[in-house]
Amino acid sequence: MKIIGVYNIKGGVGKTAAAVNLAHLAARAGRRTLIWDLDPQAAATFYFRVKPRIKGGSRKLLRGQRDLDRLIKGTDYANLDLLPADFSYRNMDLQLSAAKRPGLQLQRLLRQLSAEFDYLFLDCPPSISLLSENVFRAADALLIPTIPTTLSVRTYEQLQRFIQDNGIDGVKRLPFFSMVDRRKRMHLDILETMPKKFPELLATEIPYAAEIEQMGIYRQPLFGYVASGSGAASAYRALWQEVRRVI
Amino acid sequence: MNTQNRQFQLPAELEAQTIIERISAQLPLGKRIEERDLLTYYDSFDWRLFGSGMELIVRRQGRKRTLQLRSQNDGGLIESLTAGTRMPVFCRDLPAGGGMRRALDGVLQMRALMPQVELRSRITTLPVLDDEEKTVARIAFERHAAREPGKGKFRDVPGRLLLLPIRGYEESFERLIGILLEAYALPPGNEGLLAAALAAIGRIAGGYSSKLDFSFQPEQPAASVAREIQLQLLATLELNLDGTKANLDSEFLHDLRVAVRRARSALTQIKGVFPATDVERFKPELAWIGQITGESRDMDVYLLDYDRYRTSLPQRLRPDLDPLHDFLQAHQKSAYRKMVRQLNSERFRRLLADWRDYLQSTSTGSDDAPAALASIAQVANKRIYRIYKRVLAEGSLINADSPAEALHELRKNCKKLRYLIEFFQSLYPKSDVQPMIRAMKQLLDNLGLFQDLEVQAEKLRHFAHQMVAEGEVPVDTLLAMGMLVDGLLRRQAEVRLDFGSSFAEFSGSENRKAFKALFAGKTEAA
Ligand SMILES: Nc1ncnc2c1ncn2[C@@H]1O[C@H](COP(=O)(O)OP(=O)(O)OP(=O)(O)O)[C@@H](O)[C@H]1O
Ligand SMILES: [Mg+2]
Numbered sequence: 001m002k003i004i005g006v007y008n009i010k011g012g013v014g015k016t017a018a019a020v021n022l023a024h025l026a027a028r029a030g031r032r033t034l035i036w037d038l039d040p041q042a043a044a045t046f047y048f049r050v051k052p053r054i055k056g057g058s059r060k061l062l063r064g065q066r067d068l069d070r071l072i073k074g075t076d077y078a079n080l081d082l083l084p085a086d087f088s089y090r091n092m093d094l095q096l097s098a099a100k101r102p103g104l105q106l107q108r109l110l111r112q113l114s115a116e117f118d119y120l121f122l123d124c125p126p127s128i129s130l131l132s133e134n135v136f137r138a139a140d141a142l143l144i145p146t147i148p149t150t151l152s153v154r155t156y157e158q159l160q161r162f163i164q165d166n167g168i169d170g171v172k173r174l175p176f177f178s179m180v181d182r183r184k185r186m187h188l189d190i191l192e193t194m195p196k197k198f199p200e201l202l203a204t205e206i207p208y209a210a211e212i213e214q215m216g217i218y219r220q221p222l223f224g225y226v227a228s229g230s231g232a233a234s235a236y237r238a239l240w241q242e243v244r245r246v247i
Numbered sequence: 248m249n250t251q252n253r254q255f256q257l258p259a260e261l262e263a264q265t266i267i268e269r270i271s272a273q274l275p276l277g278k279r280i281e282e283r284d285l286l287t288y289y290d291s292f293d294w295r296l297f298g299s300g301m302e303l304i305v306r307r308q309g310r311k312r313t314l315q316l317r318s319q320n321d322g323g324l325i326e327s328l329t330a331g332t333r334m335p336v337f338c339r340d341l342p343a344g345g346g347m348r349r350a351l352d353g354v355l356q357m358r359a360l361m362p363q364v365e366l367r368s369r370i371t372t373l374p375v376l377d378d379e380e381k382t383v384a385r386i387a388f389e390r391h392a393a394r395e396p397g398k399g400k401f402r403d404v405p406g407r408l409l410l411l412p413i414r415g416y417e418e419s420f421e422r423l424i425g426i427l428l429e430a431y432a433l434p435p436g437n438e439g440l441l442a443a444a445l446a447a448i449g450r451i452a453g454g455y456s457s458k459l460d461f462s463f464q465p466e467q468p469a470a471s472v473a474r475e476i477q478l479q480l481l482a483t484l485e486l487n488l489d490g491t492k493a494n495l496d497s498e499f500l501h502d503l504r505v506a507v508r509r510a511r512s513a514l515t516q517i518k519g520v521f522p523a524t525d526v527e528r529f530k531p532e533l534a535w536i537g538q539i540t541g542e543s544r545d546m547d548v549y550l551l552d553y554d555r556y557r558t559s560l561p562q563r564l565r566p567d568l569d570p571l572h573d574f575l576q577a578h579q580k581s582a583y584r585k586m587v588r589q590l591n592s593e594r595f596r597r598l599l600a601d602w603r604d605y606l607q608s609t610s611t612g613s614d615d616a617p618a619a620l621a622s623i624a625q626v627a628n629k630r631i632y633r634i635y636k637r638v639l640a641e642g643s644l645i646n647a648d649s650p651a652e653a654l655h656e657l658r659k660n661c662k663k664l665r666y667l668i669e670f671f672q673s674l675y676p677k678s679d680v681q682p683m684i685r686a687m688k689q690l691l692d693n694l695g696l697f698q699d700l701e702v703q704a705e706k707l708r709h710f711a712h713q714m715v716a717e718g719e720v721p722v723d724t725l726l727a728m729g730m731l732v733d734g735l736l737r738r739q740a741e742v743r744l745d746f747g748s749s750f751a752e753f754s755g756s757e758n759r760k761a762f763k764a765l766f767a768g769k770t771e772a773a
Binding site: 030049050071072073076081 | 324379382413416
């Protein structure tokens with residue numbers, strides 16, 4: 001099982017959109033895929049029309065008193081399952097820090113799923129926390145949607161430093177440009193300069209597109225309602241191709 | 248924690264619409280999806296995939312084909328593959344190193360994939376929704392029709408209603424089942440779709456096997472048993488005839504030849520059941536089938552073994568062998584052409600017809616066939632025990648200095664013994680016969696390998712001469728073949744060393760006692 005954390009310190013950058021659409025693409029290719037909505041705001045859970053509730057909350061889950069297996073919900077799409085969000089996830093840091101090896105709790109927990117799925121997508125909440133450290137240590141790759149602005153570049157550097165300082169070396173960083181608006185001067189500038197600085201940057205960019213925003217209206221992944229030739233759809237397909245190749 | 252599908256029979260007169268309306272009065276249903284499907288099930292002639300719990304489904308998509316290997320039990324996908332415009336026939340046609348090839352290699356071996364049945368389906372699926380309009384289960388109505396692959400009329404396959412659970416919504420699923428069953432007393436359906444499709448065209452999966460499967464009663468008259476054996480072997484021969492002529496794969500000819508060998512053995516070894524004049528009449532004719540098919544089989548064997556030959560050489564010399572492959576292929580083609588002419592001949596056609604007529608004619612008992620009316624148990628015991636003693640006697644005379652012929656002769660008798668025991672297995676308790684067959688198989692494998700290696704070495708030398716006679720052949724090729732001959736003879740010498748232990752096991756006192764008790768007990772008492 002490949003674990004892909006979809007993460008950024010910043011909020012509203014297209015993490016959930018990427019996690020949902022890429023997971024859907026993987027599932028459509030026949031891969032057994034799970035998406036875990038780790039964000040108490042429950043956006044991914046909402047897109048899949050699942051109730052944002054898990055029995056026993058995160059406390060029991062982290063203590064291993066609940067089989068993850070029994071909490072998983074099938075989505076409307078073949079091969080694609082969801083581990084829903086729960087409001088109690090807001091306290092996860094506290095619960096994690098109570099454990100013996102606080103940074104490795106998630107990794108330990110996810111082992112039980114490894115035979116059942118080919119891909120696990122972790123849709124992370126924004127901010128940097130003990131939970132995100134757990135994600136970094138558990139994941140094979142971190143997919144990092146990045147809006148092409150000066151500030152985004154700074155936060156990416158912050159993240160880089162955090163990962164290095166904490167000696168987390170098992171995870172591949174895969175930043176990509178998200179919500180790109182080529183009419184904006186600054187976007188164009190950053191698109192030009194950032195790849196030179198960060199060779200790990202993926203080539204695919206996800207454009208700013210009204211179609212993507214409409215996921216919330218349709219409550220479906222993008223491919224549930226757009227024509228397959230749409231620009232946004234093609235961009236996510238290209239992104240998935242690229243990610244699959246490098247992980 | 249995956250709940251299983253629930254499957255029901257869907258009577259032809261019960262309209263899907265009626266059921267949908269009934270259920271939607273109690274559960275919100277979403278938009279229906281109509282799908283049409285056309286697919287073909289593939290398997291080998293002898294159903295090897297089916298026999299190992301798998302099904303291969305092939306769909307055409309434009310000019311391409313998609314192959315899906317599924318598990319029979321739960322329909323789970325094992326492997327899938329998009330193939331080019333040509334349907335892969337043999338394992339070697341599948342992408343090397345790919346999952347499909349890995350999954351099929353050991354199962355299919357040298358056999359060809361053949362279309363078995365074509366299935367046309369109309370499937371209507373409706374989601375059952377919750378208050379968020381999330382799908383919590385599905386209902387599928389399936390109407391199918393089947394036909395022989397690519398030809399004939401489609402025939403109806405009984406319809407099915409499927410309830411499909413969604414993980415994590417077990418309660419909704421139970422509720423759906425309850426509502427459906429309360430409204431309609433639908434009988435459960437647990438037949439697989441492949442089995443149903445085959446039944447619709449009058450066939451069954453696993454309908455052919457080259458294994459002998461007789462069931463006789465000890466008191467049956469020997470002549471009628473012998474006829475039954477021969478008729479079954481004749482049927483096997485005939486079933487393999489088309490595939491042999493078309494050379495679909497090498498196993499058709501192999502099974503055909505095994506059937507003929509068994510028939511010859513039965514004809515001469517189940518003694519006294521047919522008048523001697525009749526035996527004398529058919530014996531040479533059956534031997535003739537062996538002759539006209541021999542060369543083709545030889546070529547098949549070399550081609551099947553070619554890769555092994557090649558890899559037995561040092562890496563650097565392997566390409567030197569390639570002209571041999573061309574030679575084998577060319578000669579296989581011409582051997583088959585010659586054989587097919589014979590198999591299409593009047594003589595062959597008449598032989599099969601006469602043999603069948605003879606076996607089906609009712610005449611029993613004659614002065615010339617003293618054992619015809621004896622009980623089969625008596626005849627079987629006597630023959631098996633006699634051949635067994637002959638094998639023991641011959642085998643115990645063999646020592647390190649015995650000529651190879653002595654081992655070949657022993658093999659012949661061993662084979663007779665094996666065929667006899669296989670024909671009459673059903674007369675004896677399984678637990679008694681199985682260990683004997685195993686010990687015998689080990690001895691036979693040893694003797695068989697010993698002889699095959701010699702024949703192969705001899706044949707390879709012969710090929711070398713033939714290649715020279717036929718024209719230019721690189722010296723390097725001849726040298727490589729020489730190395731093969733050397734390797735074969737070396738192995739033969741090694742195999743010979745194993746003979747002692749194989750025979751010791753076979754002739755051990757355990758086995759002797761068992762043979763005596765099983766085959767000699769009754770006759771001696773009588
Ligand atoms: N490429 C895009 N073009 C236009 N709108 C987008 C695009 N990607 C995401 N959006 C919209 O922007 C909003 C935020 O996106 P999303 O929820 O994917 O980001 P996020 O990083 O997961 O946010 P959060 O940090 O709150 O979890 C959503 O309304 C979404 O529909
Ligand atoms: Mg989000």
